Amino acid sequence: MHGRSARVHSADGTQAGRQAARWRGLDSRDQARRLPLPDLRDIGCKARREILYGIIKPNSRIQFSEAMPGDAEAIFYLADQAGLEGIVSKRADSKYRSGPTTNWLKIKSWTVDDFELMGVEGEPGKAAFALLAEPGTGKYVGSAFITLGRDVKERLWKRVQEHAGPPPEAMKKRSATQWVGPGVKLRIKHLPCVAAGFW
Incomplete structure (x- = not known):
């Protein structure tokens, strides 16, 4: 993902998406005063990542993992060749739900x-x-x-x-x-x- 984008406005036109975009535009003191945070569970994974990318500050202790869109088999092959434990893949349009789901998969490299x-x-x-x-x-x-x-x-x-x-x-x-x-x-x-x- 590139940029700290105002694309969230167009990427997700739901009420939760607009609330999240407004919340993201506030500085950290205003964010703290305006808790609770907006409910992002009904926003697709791609839009949630954009929101998260806009909230996490550079050089933060939180590490933001970049998305790697493309052929899953080819990406897994590269991860395996690099000696990595595996990959985690998520459906780009999936909404967040707790509990077991097939919307994201962890594939291990043995x-x-x-x-x-x-x-x-x-x-x-x-x-x-x-x-x-x-x-x-x-x-x-x-x-x-x-x-x-x-x-x-x-x-x-x-x-x-x-x-x-x-x-x-x-x-x-x-x-x-x-x-x-x-x-x-x-x-x-x-x-x-x-x-x-x-x-």
């Missing part, structure tokens, strides 16, 4: 990598998760919930017991962890992370 299993941690009544290390270095990289079917989970637990070992020196003691010696590898489906050192 990746699959091999890791060494350091141990399995679990407590009664809670989901178990695997402690994972970078292959070759044995460096701890994070954990993943174990979401396997019963048969595969039982086979994994058998391997954990067969390869039981002491905790790595670099790891803090964990009372609910069954540590595993070298040699057990897992293929993990996870979200990518652009921050160095995280996956």
